[in-house]
Amino acid sequence: MPDILEIKNLTKSFTNKNVVSELSLNIKKGEVYGLIGPNGAGKTTLINMICGLIKPTNGSITMDSQNIYKDNFKFKKLLGVVPQDIALYTALSAKDNLLFWGRMYNLNGEKLKKRVAECLKLVGLDDRANEKISTFSGGMKRRINIAAAILHEPALLIMDEPTVGIDPQSRNHILETIKQLNSKGMSVIYTSHYMEEVEYLCDRIGIIDHGRLIVQGTIEDVILQIGDKSKIIFSLQNNNESAINYIKNNIPNIQEVEDHKLIVNTANVHQTLLNILEVIKDSGESIATIDILSPSLETSFLQITGKSLRD
């Protein structure tokens, strides 16, 4: 699949401090790309550079093989942005807002009206078209925020945390809308603090920290690259001290955590599980509970950045 966006050695400095540093990444046509990183990692600066709001100190951004700073207007036609803030005029109705934003994208006449109606329907708010944004719930506002970004049918949609602080119903609606847009061929850059959303939506992800791209690939690739292990967590029926000591001495990489729970990190779940069961039998104890945790994006992210994504 060809690239729709290619970023090469991008650097942005503010007062001699690199906020984005030598960052390179590519977005393929028709994919949903998850851009994740802790707060202050440089995501917003990167997005602002892709949107043309700020110019990079060094490096290049090409869209459909053209430098975005050479033909700014042509590139803006291909790009739609859903900002993190609800950037709408709350005193105007949903329809008036969309008409205004459509006009800012050079849409007019019947085409504009048609697109406004289509987008309102897509986000499920066509029945509330004439109501003021100020009367909408947070989720509804976010849906109109998305509608305003897709009026001109962009090839690449950047969504900066589009589900922050909304109800589950609106979140589901937004996620399904993104799936729907992507199924029609729209490429999406998606940033979120919710790992489950990233895992649900994204074909590939890139993890950014300290202005650098740490890792990029499919979710499975990233987990594999980071080399995180599965965890087998179990507890014993009687918590007999001598039995626990026997188990600890005979199972490698075992740790005891609170409430007499024992954890074993392993790359080979099947073999380790057989070994654990045998040692427990030999110790005279029996298992009360057992849980197997596969490596996840969340644990991988934690391992790479040392921070939880929501920190």
Add this chain to the structure above:
Amino acid sequence: MKILWLAIKDIKLTFFDWKAVLILVITPLLLVLILGYALAGVFEDKQIIEKFTVAVVLNHPNNESENLIKQVEQHANQYIHLKEMNQEEAKTEVKSGEIPVMVTVSGDLQKADSIVIQHNIKAELQGKITEQVFNQIIQSSRLLGQAYKATGNTNAVPYQKEDHMETEDISETLFIENSSANDGKIVSSFQYYAAGISVMFILLTGMSGLSSIIEEKKLGTYSRIRMTYTSLPSFIIGKWLSTTATCLLQFFILILGTSLIFNISWGNHLGVLFLLMLAYVFAIGGIVIFLTIFIQTETMANIIRGVGVQIMVLLGGSMIPIHTFPEMLQYAAYITPNYWAQNGLLNLMGGRGFSSITVELLVLFCIGLLTFSIGFIRLSKGEEGNLG
């Protein structure tokens, strides 16, 4: 075309906000109404204060001083009753409050400080009325004298000097209805305040354009606009256009409202009036774009609206007639666009035409052009500029 849509959106936002409409239209009309009622007596021959006695002390009386007193008695008998007495007697009466005001007239009215007005501490208003009455009689006599002089009759030129009057505890005139607009027809206080309050509220409305730019930055709509095909210069011109259009619309409503509700005349030259309105709102729009270079936060914008505009309003003479200011402040008023606009409006209200406001038009146009150009060039720099 996008510029127009940007401006229409702003105008819609302004007029969809009932509080803004209240400030834009109803408040100034209400203010004119209040001031109109406050001065209703002047217009309907009703007295806003009961007739009162003024003690007159004639030192070395002669024809001139006796003639002055006669004229005051003749023309102001509905306001004041004159009672001649000696200096000591008058002072005692005024101090005790039996008589609120005393006027001491020296024999030679050509001399400075030839008339001294003193009033009881509780009778400031009566003191001002007395001062105004004497002032008016002297002014009309002076004009009469000039007319005599022009016809060669130099024997009858009474009260030629302008600095003949000294007042105690009185520093300003009460009635505005006899303010003359640059030797043209006299304008009423209703007209004066209609002009003053209109230019003041247009100034306030203009400054809300400044707040609107800051609000767009805060909401994120400004960044979003920049992500569309809309260029930065289009955004700036759109803001300028919406500010000037809103001001112009408000100006129309105020003129229409004051004309229909209070029967205020804005002169006979509607085309010239429109030109002056255009020049004023052009200047205000330019100032707003210029201020955007420096004003970055809502707090700063509120200070400009709250304090800056009030200073300009006071300095420009919208609330208190400018001729009552010290000379230095009268010169300082030249830097305010509202001074020029108000001056022009008063000239037109006084029945004068285009030639009477050419300087005002030129100054306002220059203010608008200069401020807009500096603001536009500076802000169009984008990322490096203050809109970046």
